[in-house]
Amino acid sequence: MSEPEFFSPEWAAAVRDALAAGPTEQDRAGKLPMYWDFFEKVKAGYAASWALGCRGLGATLYVQWGGGTVTDCRVTGPGDGADATYVLGMDYADWQALHDGYDPQRTVMYRKILVEEGNILEFFKGIYFFTECLGVIGKVPAGFRALAAG
Amino acid sequence: MAERKSPTAVLHEGPRALSDQQVRQIEGANLEEVLDVDIDDVIEYVHKDMRSLPDYTTLYRKYLKQRWDVYDLDFSQDKVDWNEKMTEAERNSFLAIASGFHHGERQVEIELPVFMIGAGEEEKLHISAQIEDEARHTVFFDRFYREVVGLQGADIMAILDASFPWVSETFVGPFGLLAYQADEVRRNPYDERARVRYGTTYFLWIEGVLALSVMKVTLSYARWRGFLPAYYTGFTATCRDESRHVQGGMKYLQDAVRKDPSMIKEIHETLRTILILAGVASREVIYEPLGWTQQEVRMLMFQQLGRKLNDVGISLPPDLQAMVGSVQPVLAGG
Numbered sequence: 058m059s060e061p062e063f064f065s066p067e068w069a070a071a072v073r074d075a076l077a078a079g080p081t082e083q084d085r086a087g088k089l090p091m092y093w094d095f096f097e098k099v100k101a102g103y104a105a106s107w108a109l110g111c112r113g114l115g116a117t118l119y120v121q122w123g124g125g126t127v128t129d130c131r132v133t134g135p136g137d138g139a140d141a142t143y144v145l146g147m148d149y150a151d152w153q154a155l156h157d158g159y160d161p162q163r164t165v166m167y168r169k170i171l172v173e174e175g176n177i178l179e180f181f182k183g184i185y186f187f188t189e190c191l192g193v194i195g196k197v198p199a200g201f202r203a204l205a206a207g
Numbered sequence: 208m209a210e211r212k213s214p215t216a217v218l219h220e221g222p223r224a225l226s227d228q229q230v231r232q233i234e235g236a237n238l239e240e241v242l243d244v245d246i247d248d249v250i251e252y253v254h255k256d257m258r259s260l261p262d263y264t265t266l267y268r269k270y271l272k273q274r275w276d277v278y279d280l281d282f283s284q285d286k287v288d289w290n291e292k293m294t295e296a297e298r299n300s301f302l303a304i305a306s307g308f309h310h311g312e313r314q315v316e317i318e319l320p321v322f323m324i325g326a327g328e329e330e331k332l333h334i335s336a337q338i339e340d341e342a343r344h345t346v347f348f349d350r351f352y353r354e355v356v357g358l359q360g361a362d363i364m365a366i367l368d369a370s371f372p373w374v375s376e377t378f379v380g381p382f383g384l385l386a387y388q389a390d391e392v393r394r395n396p397y398d399e400r401a402r403v404r405y406g407t408t409y410f411l412w413i414e415g416v417l418a419l420s421v422m423k424v425t426l427s428y429a430r431w432r433g434f435l436p437a438y439y440t441g442f443t444a445t446c447r448d449e450s451r452h453v454q455g456g457m458k459y460l461q462d463a464v465r466k467d468p469s470m471i472k473e474i475h476e477t478l479r480t481i482l483i484l485a486g487v488a489s490r491e492v493i494y495e496p497l498g499w500t501q502q503e504v505r506m507l508m509f510q511q512l513g514r515k516l517n518d519v520g521i522s523l524p525p526d527l528q529a530m531v532g533s534v535q536p537v538l539a540g541g
Contacts, residue, residue, distance in 0.1 A: 088376060092489040160371065162379040166314065168386050177391060178404070178480045181384045185487065188379055 060198035063152065064116045064132050071197045072118065073130035080189050092185065099186040101125045107187075108133075108141035109194075110173075113149040118194075143175035155195035161188045214427035214498035225251055233447060238275040241447070242440045246426040249443055250419055253450040257518035260458040263329040266451045270336040273451075275444050277346045280437045282354040288434040289355045296496040301425060302356070303492045306373035308421050309348040313367060314382045315413065316341035318389040322405060324396035333455045340448040347441045355438070375492075380484035381417065384408050403463050403470045407477040410456020414449060415515040420507050422446045428497040457519045464521070474521060482530035 061067035079100070085093055106121040106129075117137060121129035147155075147170040155164055164170050165188055172180055180187070225233075225248060233252045236244050261269075289298065319341060323334040349366050352358045358369040388405040395401055426442055429435040463470045494504055512531065516523065523531070 088489045089491060092376065092487055095487045162374075162376060162383070163371070165379050165383040166386055168390060171390055172387055177384070177387045178476055181380070181387070181480050182483050184379060184383055184484065185377065185489075188376075188383075 060200050063156070063199040063201050064111055064114055064118065066132055068197065068199050069118060069130050069132045072120075072194055073127050075193050075197050076120065076127045076130065076190055080193060084189075084192065096186050096189055099183045103183060103186065105142035105183075108137075108139065108144045109170075110144065110146040111149055111152055112146050139174070141175075143180050144173045145170050146173050147171070153201050155191065156197075156199055156201070158195075161191040161195065164188075164191060214424070214431050215503050225255060230255065234269070234273070236447075238279055238440060238444060241275075241444045242436055244443055244447075246423065246430060246439075246443050246446065249446045249450070250423055252447070253419065253453050254514055254518060255450075256454055257457060257515070260454055260461065263327075263333040263455060263458070266455050267329075267332040267336055269451055270333075270340070270448075273444075273447060274336075274339070275343075275441075277343045277350065277441065280347070280350065280441050282350060282437045285351070285355045285435045285437045292434060293432075294496065296493070297428075300493050300496040301428070302370075302373045303375075303490070304421055304494075304497070305348075305351075305425055306370045307375065307378060308418070309352060309370050310367060310374055310378065311382065311413065311418070312341060312344040312348055313363075314385065315409065316345050318385050318409070321389050321393040321396065322402065322409075325392070325399075325402055330455070330459070333451070337452050337455065340445075340452070344445050344448070347445065351438055351441075355435070376489035377484065377487055380487075381408060381413055381481060384480065384484075385413065399463065399467070400470070400473050403460065403473040404477045406456060406459050406463070407474045408481065410453065411460065411474070411515055412478070412481050412512075414456060415453050416508055416511045418449055419446070419453075419511050420504065422449070423507060424494070424497060424499055424504060428499075431498055453515070457515060460521070461519045471521065475524065475527060478523070478527055479530070482527060486530065 061071060080096075100122075103122040103125075106119065109118040109120065111117070115135045117133045117135075119129065119131055119133050119137070119141060120127060147164070151159075151164065151169040154169075155161065165184070170191070229248050230252065232240075233244055233249055293301070316338065319334060319338050323331050323338075326334055345363065349363050352366050352370055353360075356370075358366050360366040360369055385405070385408045388401070388408055391401045392398070392405050422442060422445070426439060426446070429439045460474065464474070492501075494501055509531065515521075
């Protein structure tokens with residue numbers, strides 16, 4: 058079975074399942090229980106939404122959190138998702154690099170993904186949760202045919 | 208190299224006064240002479256003028272006298288020490304701590320230029336000097352990792368890639384925050400509130416607390432064991448550079464609060480986020496091979512934060528004071 062196209066409805070559904078499940082045991086290994094306790098605490102109380110834009114593709118992945126899980130996860134068109142708590146953007150090539158294994162921490166630190174709208178100090182209170190989720194999203198199988206065509 | 212005393216000796220003695228001769232030695236030492244300067248004295252020197260902070264022109268003039276050539280360092284003895292004298296446990300602990308600085312120097316180098324846009328003219332001189340300092344410190348670590356640790360790579364980023372596995376997951380807390388705050392300043396370079404939030408992360412936390420703590424741990428180890436003379440020389444000279452950065456940064460925050468007392472809220476809110484993140488660790492770092500315990504490193508960080516806040520006259524509300532008690536040692540800096 059071929060993987061769903063990046064930023065397709067099928068891919069968004071797979072992202073939703075992956076985020077709800079959280080990092081795998083393999084991902085959790087090697088990090089202190091204190092770190093994961095913090096992750097779970099943030100996840101349990103997280104009530105914000107992310108509009109994760111893909112520059113160059115004109116699409117956004119809208120993710121709403123609530124009650125310790127993902128309550129909405131869908132691909133929207135240009136301009137949609139502007140009411141999200143945090144609007145973020147990243148180039149298509151950097152999304153693909155994340156998918157190919159580039160580190161989520163450095164994706165943030167090197168400003169490949171940026172908060173375009175939203176309170177940065179509040180966003181960073183959950184940054185370990187966000188970077189782990191970014192890693193989860195990156196590992197969801199996806200086809201990057203648009204880049205190949207471009 | 209400076210006297211071989213226990214790494215944590217001064218930690219338990221507390222702050223001490225520097226004689227005029229010691230100050231002259233620190234300020235006037237050329238790169239070769241820095242090997243004989245005591246790192247504890249340099250860290251004390253950082254705080255020397257904190258209560259009456261020097262102006263930016265004075266800091267710039269100090270820079271012109273104190274700048275050093277990173278390519279003058281000879282790492283050949285360090286390579287022998289690293290490969291033949293240090294134990295595997297010492298090397299692992301050293302890398303777990305120093306790698307945060309390797310990446311931290313790169314981060315503070317590239318995030319500083321945007322802060323210069325909204326600065327006064329004299330402050331711009333100081334910031335431009337600081338950018339050059341940070342670039343030199345980036346090269347210092349690049350050379351150390353290539354020539355001593357033995358990492359290989361075609362360019363600076365390749366060496367950063369190679370040392371990144373030693374960097375803790377919580378590094379993204381302060382350094383990711385700084386990157387995003389720098390972007391906020393880039394979009395609105397004259398937004399004084401955004402600049403104060405940025406300055407709190409950069410100058411107070413990363414440089415004033417994290418950086419000085421890392422310097423103290425690895426340099427007191429090198430002094431204690433009599434190892435890594437070029438690392439000791441270059442990183443002690445780096446610490447002297449940091450004294451200008453911390454003093455300039457504290458002056459900026461102090462002036463901002465004096466001009467508009469409501470700015471203290473921006474400092475507190477930034478510290479609130481930072482202290483939440485600093486209460487979590489993702490990896491266990493073993494400090495004992497370097498002569499420290501986790502509790503002593505934590506004590507060191509408390510001391511560094513407390514001294515900056517007291518000297519600059521920034522008080523913390525009770526909830527932030529309580530959060531300071533939960534800080535986990537995060538050894539990174541820039």
